[in-house]
Amino acid sequence: MMIEKNKGKWIGLGIGSIIVLFFMWGSVIWGLTKIDTQMVIDSFLRFDGSNEHIIIQDTRIPRSLIAAAVGASLAMAGAIMQGITNNPLASPSIFGVNAGASFFVVLGITAFGMTSLMSFTWLAFLGATLAVIIVYSLGTLGKDGLTPIKMTLAGAAIAALFSSLTQGMLTLNEQSLDQALFWLAGSVQGRDLNILTAVFPYILTGLVASLLIGKQINVLAMGEDLAKGLGQKTWLIKVLAALTIVLLAGGAVAVAGPIGFIGIVIPHVARWMVGIDYRWVIPYSGMLGAVLLLIADIGARYIIMPAEVPVGVMTAVIGVPFFIYIARRGINE
Template sequence: MLSKPFSKIIGIVFGLLSVMVLLWASVIYGLTYITTSDVIDSFVRFDESNQHYIIQDTRIPRALIAAAVGSSLAIAGAIMQGLTKNPLASPSIFGINAGASFFVVIGVTFFGITSITGFTWLAFLGAALAAVVVYSLGSVGSEGLTPVKLTLAGAAIAALFSSLTQGMLTLNERSLDQVLFWLAGAVQGRDLDLLVSVLPYLIVGWVASLFMGKKMNVLMMGEDVAAGLGQNTILVKLSGAVIIVLLAGGAVAIAGPIGFIGIIIPHIARWLVGYDYRWVIPYSAVLGAMLLLMADIGARYLIMPQEVPIGVMTAFIGAPFFIYIARRGINE
């Protein structure tokens, strides 16, 4: 564990350098052979060759999208785990991703929406609805909000939205063709314009999350203690919920429902820097980008020349970790 502030800063710097290396590797490696000089030439001497088009239209957007989505999902998971005191909390487990996906499929199936802006707002709306329903169900009963009830409510809502989504897709082949690969979670084939359209919301979420660290540290001491110290706990929770919806909804709008990033990364961040959320959140951002970039690079080689959807790769990596956390118990 990194205990001193200077060592934590060094860790962040090292992580950012690692992200840069992985971005470069994401542009270089794949089915089509690309060299570093090809990348440089595509910017300074673009000649409309196949390699240059692949670099500009495919590899660079794909790398940037993977980094942005990985960071967003990891931050959302860290904030969810902190606010709910539940180590299993994440956008995928609590049905946030499933709710966003469900609303996107509704838009395609019943309203013929195919625009980037339409997908974005539908994803935000679905993520917000899922968050409200899960939180409400988890609060029912004399015991109030507990980690166990939150997890059960999240699993139930995720299953409900997923079942409804699959049901609509079986009734509408046009929708199935349009969103099936997107529902598996993928960053390949995504246009840079898609990231640009969602980026303002993600930036708001990233910046706002950095101001949540100190408030979450106080809230982790208990709501009564936080209120006694003058903190408006309701405002903190609402702010966290808005950030989660912006980041998780934006990530789903870009890449579809990619799971397990929000579970794995916050635990690794806390193992590295402890429970100080002033450090957990930025570490989660960097580590989330690293993990999704590595998963995307690996997805290209697993069954080459075909590619595995990145959502399948993260599930393959995250499922054993999820089982490990679940076996430790969610009341730790």
């Protein structure tokens, strides 16, 4: 009965999954180096060490997988954040995830001379986790406990603090600037598949958890008092949601750097497509987030070819007009 009732949404997920696979395939074959479908097949069945086969195996396929995983994770994290805070502008950046990750990466470069992407990955994951813990701790202060407005204000304050400290370190140590800028811009270019596999268990756990708490977020989104009246342990749901955000957004930022706007834009598109039921908003957000980042990454290859634009710049170009629209609509309401 439930499947029949939501038949259109299931069909939409199926079509969307095919679109994701199409752009993942496009991410492998489109770019500066000319690659066709037969080359991709031959690189698996008859690898000959040619430049094209090496690019397919070592660059294009990892890049495609990373873009899909990061886009889905950021969008789902954004959907959860908007659900539990009742804030249409909520995203990983509002919890200080991006700023905390960036601070720890720059700290590792300037204070400890770290240079490898793998070390950046674990530093970023640690920074993102610490940022969310601090935001939740500050959000629980006061007699009302954890509230959406306090979480939003705490997140904004922590994001500003970490951003200021990051800028200060870069100003004091200009030698670290070049090493940090590429990561700070956000990119899936040059990321090794080992970076994704290192954090994938955490991302996968977050993906599964996000699909399981959709019903609880529906209740929480109706209001704190109503949720408590219905017997929901709101503090527990918020803690579980925070852990899920850490796994999703922290893992994504650790792999690709602080890519913005996906977590803001995509949940709104998902709600426009399937309504306000977070049991559907979250999976649709993951699907659409993967599509958006794949498209942005493919487009980044052609803007100033043979050079590339960081994909974080592309998502900003796409996301800023939408962000302004959401902000203006919220003010007018």
